[in-house]
Amino acid sequence: MTTLLSVSDLRLSFGGLLAIDGLTFSVNEAEVVSVIGPNGAGKTSAFNCVTGFYRPTAGQIMLRGRSLRGLRPSAVAALGVARTFQNLRLFGELSVLDNVRAGAHLWLRQNVLDALLHTPRYRRSERECTEQAHHWLDFVGLRGDRYGEARHLPYGEQRRVEIARALARRPDLLLLDEPAAGLNHGEKTELLDLIRRIQALGVAIVLIEHDMGLVMEVSERVVVLNFGKEIADGRPEDVRRDPAVIEAYLGSDTHA
Structure with a gap:
């Protein structure tokens, strides 16, 4: 598969606080990838770096081999990246x-x-x-x-x-920040269908989400963050069995 987005050794600090610590992941053309993790893990900060709202301290963000670092949000959007926000805007x-x-x-x-x-x-x-x-x-x-x-x-x-x-x-890459937040069960089912129909258009999707049922159902890969670091990256069925993920996010009493 062709790589669309490549993030490598991404770091972001606010004063003495390291919000993202060496994040590395990629997204292929027309792939659905979920980014999960506890609150404060750095998920939205990573989105903000990709879309130009934050300037990373270090690392690379490449879209089809072109660096996005230092570009304004409007320039990133013009290259084919669109997003939604955690809080409606x-x-x-x-x-x-x-x-x-x-x-x-x-x-x-x-x-x-x-x-x-x-x-x-x-x-x-x-x-x-x-x-x-x-x-x-x-x-x-x-x-x-x-x-x-x-x-x-x-x-x-x-x-x-x-x-x-x-x-x-008309994006090639769509970033969805907690799209299921505040939705009822029926609306989440419709969202799941919508994500699949967007993917069928050839659009790659990266979503931040806390609804694990939706994540496991729609994702081809799952990236897990904890304290700004990536602790897992793989297929949903593998990630849900990862001991580090169970301890950090899904809960120590979760069974595969």
């Missing part, structure tokens, strides 16, 4: 449709002059953007109002909107 006062349209700004074929003069290119671009927004809202299965303010949607529906916005960027 929608534009609450914008419509649901406009939230997803905002995700398409990277590929809009228009410039400032087009927007000011409402040129034919501008109108075509805006029409295509709206069509794509509807497409991705259909894809994620949104059931709520697309023209009302996003903040008025139920929590689970807002999660769908955030994923639709990320997909509107």
Whole structure:
């Protein structure tokens, strides 16, 4: 399989606190990888390093052989990386449709002059953007109002909107930060199906998740962190039997 993302010996410190300590892992094209670990293990910090929100202290982050270190989040996104956040970051006062349209700004074929003069290119671009927004809202299965303010949607529906916005960027790599948080059982089942359908598009997915049932069901590989260090990386059935993982995360009374 072709490697899409390669993270090697990644380190991140805040003053005297070492948040990530030598993390190394890779993600192949169209692969689903879960990153798990106790709270404070460094999972979201690793996401923030990959996407340019944090600048690593040391190590390398390569996307198809190109370094992402030092790039702004917008530049990382332009290279094909999209993400969602642990805490929802929608534009609450914008419509649901406009939230997803905002995700398409990277590929809009228009410039400032087009927007000011409402040129034919501008109108075509805006029409295509709206069509794509509807497409991705259909894809994620949104059931709520697309023209009302996003903040008025139920929590689970807002999660769908955030994923639709990320997909509107047409990513090769999608990072999902605790996508199942706050969802009920039925919504988690639908999320599992959605992740599989996204993968079927050829998109690689890395998710941070605490729901072990979902992790074991959807992941091809699982990376386990503890105190900023990787303690396991392998197939779900192997990771769940790893004594270090059982002790650090799954609980010493967990049985394979």
